[in-house]
């Protein structure tokens with residue numbers, strides 16, 4: 001299986017939305033995405049002026065992708081990785097690693113000194129990122145608050 005990593009653009013978003021929905025409605029996430037919401041989310045991310053997006057393609061089929069954004073940070077530039085997913089039937093074949101390696105290789109040219117991301121503790125992605133050398137910043141916590149009528 002020859003997998004090629006290439007730049008993802010707007011014409012890929014419908015296919016990526018389908019892939020995104022099928023990935024995140026499955027275990028372990030069991031989320032309830034519909035394709036329109038997935039498209040809107042990915043389109044917003046891709047439309048960011050400093051977005052970086054890559055797809056892994058085999059035989060004209062997108063098997064995985066990632067989308068993130070370069071951000072100025074305190075005299076440096078960081079990359080915030082917002083989404084990565086690989087087709088459920090193609091896990092553990094090195095596609096996610098291939099995408100991440102390609103992203104990391106690009107970052108020098110972008111003047112980026114660090115990639116950061118948010119993920120769930122003790123999960124498949126946390127294992128995946130750890131394996132690739134990513135470590136937890138224990139000084140940081142993610143906070144949230146319900147707002148609006150449901151709160």
Ligand SMILES: CC(C)(COP(=O)(O)OP(=O)(O)OC[C@H]1O[C@@H](n2cnc3c(N)ncnc32)[C@H](O)[C@@H]1OP(=O)(O)O)[C@@H](O)C(=O)NCCC(=O)NCCS
Nearest residue numbers: 084085086091092093094095096097119124125127128131
């Ligand atoms: C996380 C994800 C992108 C990994 O992609 P992948 O193509 O399956 O990962 P790779 O095959 O490149 O794995 C690289 C290494 O990560 C680790 N890893 C990946 N999946 C793992 C799993 N299920 N359990 C333990 N370790 C795992 C392994 O060390 C693996 O190397 P090995 O197979 O030689 O042992 C994929 O599981 C996915 O799309 N999950 C659903 C979407 C998601 O959770 N996205 C992240 C949200 S923050």
